[in-house]
Amino acid sequence: MLRTLVYLGFPVLLAGCTGPLSTLDPGGPAATSIATLWWVMLAGAAALFVLVMTLYALVIWRPDWGARVSPTRWIVLGGLGLPAVVLTPLVASALVTGERLLPLGSAEPLRIEAEAQRWTWTFRYPGSGDIKTEGTLHLPVGVPVDIVVTSRDVIHAFWIPRLAGKIDAVPGHTNILRIRADVQGRYQGLCNEFCGSGHSGMRFDVVAHPAADFSTAIAHPEAGRK
Amino acid sequence: MRPVPDRRLWLLVLGFSVWGSALGFVYVLHSVGCAFAWPANAIRLGLGLVLFVHLALVGLLWRSYAGTYPGAPAVDPTDSFLNWVILWTLIAAFVTIVFTLGPTLLLTTCT
Structure with missing residues (x-):
């Protein structure tokens, strides 16, 4: 029974590692850093789990061994030393990734x-005249882009999982998120801060064009949607 | 063994209340400093002062409770245990302030 559950459950879990909204299938350097951090955190959590379970098994199977360790030593080594050894590299890794x-x-x-405005996204391209697109963000491949994010009504959050982390869209305030798409093609973005009844449908398409074609693509955004 | 007075139990949360205060002050100072475009060094100086004041406060409490550490003569066992726990929560709070808030002095302040 257990074996069947494992065999059935594993593919279901692995299916979450891909798809248009998968953070584990990065399409640019920022998302790659975040995915790497996720794997580092998973490894740290797994190491801590194995260490705790090993100690647990030892005191179950060899109670004499556990009794020889004083309570103070259990608290200091097990409660402070063990987490510190695992958590310190994880914190350092997270801080370095955050800076990058x-x-x-x-x-x-x-x-x-x-x-952002309930429940749509509007994108403007200041360096390319008065061009704006609704619901579709166009990007040049391999070029760093600063997305200047704001909102017209309530707090939303801008997130393209395969390209970068999320950033809040706050009324009257701008936040900047630097992203780069390294692979030509289509991605998906979404609002990641609950903003009302239409929140779940507040998504947008992202189209990464070859850099040479970018100007043409935003001048004729309808062509990019096909 | 006599019961421990309620007011003494509150001392158990003393250390991490100071940590919570430090977290709040760091968060507010950082946010306000960035929102009003204060110079990075001024923000760092302010954050450093906030951390120093809170570490000094925990340090003073740590020092005062170290004097009532278990093993001192004529101490009730319950009081002794309580003092021991208060002392170690203060030490844990001190380390936690350094570990969780210390890096804010080294990282980029605003973007």
Whole structure:
């Protein structure tokens, strides 16, 4: 019975590792860093789990061994030492990854404005005239882009799982998220902050064009949707 | 063994209340500083002061409770145990402030 459940459950779990909204199938450097951090965290959690279960098994099967360790030593080594050894590298890894994701650097990348309004997304391309697209974000492949995110009504959150982490869209305030799509093609984005009854349908398409075709693509956004 | 007075049990949350206060002040100072575009060094200085004040507070409490550490003569066993737990929660709170809030001094302040 247990074996059947494992055999049936494993493919179901693995199916979550792919798809248009999978963070484990990154399409750019920011999402790659986040996916790497996720695997590092999984490895740390697994290491901690194995260590705790090993100690647990030892005291069950060899109670004499457990009784020889004083309560103070159990608390200090098991409660403080063990988590510290595992958590310190995980925290360091998370901090380094967080720094890498920040939009730093002297070069001024391409800027695209993303404005949320219940329950749609509008994208403007300031460097390309008065062009705007509704529900579809166009990006050039291999070029860093700063998405300037804001909202017209309530707090939303901008998230393209395969390209970067999420960032809040706050009325009267702009947040900047730097993303880069390394692979040409289509991605999906969504609102990741509950914003009302239409929240679950507040999605948008992302089309990554070859850099040379980008200007043409946003000048004729209908062509990109086909 | 006599019962422990209620007011003494509150001391168990003393250390992590100070940690909570430090977290709140760091969060607010960081957010306000970035929103009003304060210089990065001014924000770091403010964060450093907040951490220093809270660490000093926990340190003082730690020092005062270290004087009532179990093993001192003529101490009730329940009081002794309570003091021992309070002392270790203070030590844990001190380490937690350094571990969880210390990195804010080294990381990028605002973008």
